[in-house]
Amino acid sequence: MTTSPTGSPTGSPTGNAAKNSAGNAADQAKDAGRQAQDSDWMDKAARVGLVAYALIYLLVGWLAVQLALGDHEGRPSSTGALRELTQQPFRDALVWAVTVGMVFLVVWKGLEAAVGHRDEQDESKRTRKRVMSAFKAVLYAAVAISGFSVATQSSSSGGGKSSQTTWTATVMNWPGGQLLVGAAGLAIIGYGAYQVWTAWTEKFAEKLDAEGRSGQSGQAYIAFGKAGYTAKGIAIGVVGGLFCYAALTHDAKKSGGLDEALLAVLQQPFGPVLLGLIGVGLACYGLFTLARARHLSK
Template identity: 35%
Template sequence: MEISIHNTHLPHPRPQWTENFARFGMAAKGVVYSLVGALAFMAAFEINGNSEQGAGKQGVFQFILEQPFGKILLGIVTLGLVCYTIWRFIQAFMDSESKGADAKGIGKRIGYAFSGVIYGSLAFYAAKLVLGSGSSSGGGDSRQTLAGKLLEQPFGQWLVGIVAIVTMGMGLYQIYKAISGKYLKNVQTASIKSEIKDMLMKAGKVGYIARGIVWGIIGFLFLKAAMNSNAQEAGGTSSAFQFLEQSYGSILLGAIAIGLVCYGVFMFVRARYEVINT
């Protein structure tokens, strides 16, 4: 009796480098968000003279750079963000999550690509600081620059308005993921020690809600920029923190800051326990 084996039916080995990129990238993202939350909390209560302007992601990079061995540390974080960017583009263009080519799937993959662009720009800025060519003052607000360039285009106010709506929609989706429990979808919670599992899961929920609120405020600032045709009214994370404190006080900003630390912690959980589709 002859036994034939067809190679086409054999499973292909998983591309381990893709999984490593994803995990390293999520860990780097966790570092950034943990520091963003910590600096925002310090700014809320004026600890060590910190301000909301220095609590955004670009301010975090400057903070890392000022620590002992700062260039090495920031270089590691930069490499992690590059890995995260590549992973997001793999998800978007190679459809590693099997989202498909229907309207819903395309929408998800566009979201992955958008995330890749955002973290790619952060990695580029951090790399400039490591190489000594970045501005020590933070380099201005990239969101204001984006809003200004869009406003210069035909139908510029409409373009900025679309960015505002998409950003607010992403913020609402983060909150939905938290409330619905979808943030746990690919995390192997059974592998987490029972004594810390509940705490980590709650941290993730709080973190996604806090992140959603910040995204919502950034979207609102873009909407104001669109309505008033003024790019200076747009802003990123640091501008959102300023808006929170000026409008609702230090207590709420401090609560959101703790939530962002929780999000950073949960990114470490994802880096360790998430199932990475390759």
Template identity: 50%
Template sequence: MSVKGAVEEAGRKADHSDLLDAGIRVGLVFYALVHLVIAWLGLQLSLGHREDRLDHHGALHELAQHAFGAAVLWLVAAGMAVLVVWRALELFVEHRDEDTWDRWGHRATAAAKGMAYALIGASAFSVVLGDSTERSGRTEETWTARLLSLPAGPWLVAGVGLGFLAYAVVMSWRGLSGRHRKHLTAEGRHGDSGTLYLLLGTIGYVAKGVAFGIVGGLFVWAASTHDPAKSGGLDQALARVLQQPAGPWLLGAISVGLGCYGLFQLARARHLSR
């Protein structure tokens, strides 16, 4: 057997291992926890009770403030690492028997999700080592300014925005079309509990799509105005929602939706289908 064949065979064995399944379940639990904390912070802000970053940075800093916070952050980082491994296996091992377009579509999705998990894991690692919210909060504006300074900078920033908008459409469509059903086993899709799980998924995916649609809109706006201060991540996007008429109600609704997404991920961890 060639080296390439041996590597592929090892990857297939790892992909079908019970140990990886267990790790994915744990990773999904902590992924859900991050979303639930973001939802809680968003609800608190919509009620005017506190001000925190409404993204994974804010959620991780919130977790760090509680008892055993450092231990939880280490577990978050470890869980995200397992999820990155899972997506890497999807990228290089799975979907080989599909049509070319389907295969590359699934690979692109796996790569995007892997990068998202890696970002959360790296953030958990930096927070537990004492990274500051203020420093991380300037990241989006800083690299947007660097992109805008390039000859084709506005087009690059607009491309980033369109990427977020495409992700938002995919997330919302996944919820509305019921495609999130495939993430649950047959047991997880049936009965009263299954109906509840799927409803949580529908609301959660649509809410996350709306949130990231606003993120994409901010980047497109920054590109059109050549102003990096108008760009931003999830935190800035939800802060803009709060500034609109009926903003607290809108932010509260999106926060509830993100909480539903977190609860669906918990159901997915219990009834994992992959």
């Protein structure tokens, strides 16, 4: 009979009981997570979070259009959108409401990553969906952190660019840092391409329930989604391109977030027209997200 490091037999009733107890605790945790995911409160929280996310994209689209028209005051990014809310009546309440909504989305996608997608029979597809849910939870968390920073006035108006540059510069100085930044850029470009593919295959329609896909309103939602996912994919692709350019030139200042990507678009031939179209598309993504909040597919 073998013994454990503590001297107790590994096959003893005590050892088996401990294993069974740990297994039961894990099963109970999974069951609790699944119950939370399937609960009415989680459904309502997800809808509230989607409304908050829609508001972010509506404002980003508006700021992008304003930038295309020559107004350089706002920054077309999630942080810029949150700062725009601080200029409105009830500004503190609005920013906190959006921030709490983003936290709801983090919890929703976190639960999906941990215990969700049980209806998917293919193990590899279920794993991919869980990884994507985890990725989205991280993205939503970044927006929630920005919202908290804006709500507590703990970040300066120009902090987005400097923090992005600092992060990229830090990684660039690691061994193989250029390759890592370049790989990140390629991954971001790939995600942007996936968004465009989602648009033109209309795969996003799966996010709506049957009522949300039917009738004239359903056709409008699909049109919003198609324009929105296309614009979002293009904008994300430009962000990835900036990372790749920063890696090639070993210049962290060449990288940037969504606002820097849209500024790069503005500097191209017919830039104001292109940026205006992308801004309208991002606003359409916000409208589709509002439709999704109302017709959330189970």
